Amino acid sequence: MLRFTLYRVLHVIPTLIIISIISFFIIQLPPGDFLTTQVARMEAQGESLDPAQLEALRQRYGIGDPFWVQYWKWISNIVLHGDFGLSFQYQRPVSDLIGERLGLTVLLGVTTLVLTWAIALPAGVVSAIQQHKPADYAISILGFVALAVPNFLAALALAYIGFRFFGQSVGGLFSAEYVNAPWSLGRVLDLFGHLWIPVVVIALAGTAGIIRTTRANMLDELHKPYVTTARAKGLPEGRIIRKYPLRIALNPFVSTAGWNIPSIFDGEVIVATVLALGTTGPLLLASLRSQDMYLAGGIILIIAVLTVIGTFISDLLLAAVDPRVRFGKA
Template structure:
């Protein structure tokens, strides 16, 4: 009993050390991402001051002087050394969650990306939740049955999800709603709600527009995880421990959930962070087709304008979500598999 208690305490201590290490690595990753974005834009030819003056005087025949460029740089604080500007920006982010001014639109980065980050976050998280809610139970069900019509239909749909690119699905759904049902499904809210504060009416309107991007984003992930769950379940169903459980009288869904599904779901849980990252990468293409107000377009414009504050702020927000998803997957894997807790997360 004493040895068992000591072993359990050591396992718990090892696991908490593992979580603390992952948290530290996550924070260092965010720091590295913000520094690299600031540094990459700093290395680009020209800066925001030059681009702004070029836009202002383009086609007017006015010659832009170096004195004018230096004046705009001084007004924006771009004449200070790189490390000073980055350090000030980082301090404001850490202490006040303030990403600084967005030069292109003369407002704060927080105000610029607030609603757009919310839309992006809801779409990605919603698509992932739908994918897992559908893929895991359907994969268990298909694997537990002998080959039949249900297995064939599910396999066909999953292959279509893997084969068809998201932009093609978005185009088909867009044209179907426009020409068959005479519905405008572009954007995430109707015109009258775009500048309105959040209310129940705006939220319901948002849900009425969000189902298509949720379906498009979730389709490929659902197809991939469904095939993964189906294959892993079939592999686990053929193992001796499942046969032994059935011999002891376990059967049906309780047996499937308690034994083979618990092991089969582990690879899916461990790839949550990867699925989030892939969805963030796929969203800008879908957003350009469905005219969604998300962060991808703002990020591209920030790079084109050499707007360091906006680019770093957007990528830090997206990276934070991906890192949080990876951290959550570690916790879920540890909760599902006692061996992980005993080994301290390794």
């Protein structure tokens, strides 16, 4: 297991370096830069910016430097000082902007993840065991509907239901009187009163996908000879399901479980934007639209790093669950 872990670590390090370069390259792909966007916006409003002042700003932020110079300045500050740079749009450190939204983003992501797994895994197992029976058809229909309905449409529908029947404010995670209020029991209850809408919306598609995967894997295992042998020995059906086919059917789920870690950080961008949530998703979208490269690059880099770390964790979990993985070469 130690050899397998070291082998994976040696793959993670160069992957992170390449990802950081690609992340910085992607945010510079659109033509122009933040200052160009700002000048165009000011001109649309009938204002103008002095060319000398514009050039001074380019020099100040290093926008005119070559790509590799900008990248090295950016990544070295992150690695050595934990400094993600200054947001052009907000004129504040990127780490402060992300930190302000991190708590609510993690709460939304973790709650969604727990709900998704709590519903999807049992539903997938029941659907496989009850194949071609009413329970299987009902779960399959609900799963297909969840996959077919766009998240933004479900968000709008649930927001309307919350407003129409429960008197909740539309958008945001807090009512107007609790937006800037200090933390208290009332603010916590108000938060959870608004949290159910984005949690349900984001969990819909993820739940449906896991149900279909779990069902297919379970059906592959339920008809294999070792299950027939266990039944012939007189073992209880529940014990057979839990001890044998379920453990093997969970391998694909375990191998992709770490991929959910980035979603804890960024949440669902479209849903968060539609519902005006104070998470990092709308912040990322706004930074991309304004070409705020340090803010966008910082968020994209964090998401990419979390994806690599999540994949690494999934590999270790799969190797622990299935010995065939770590002894594959032997």
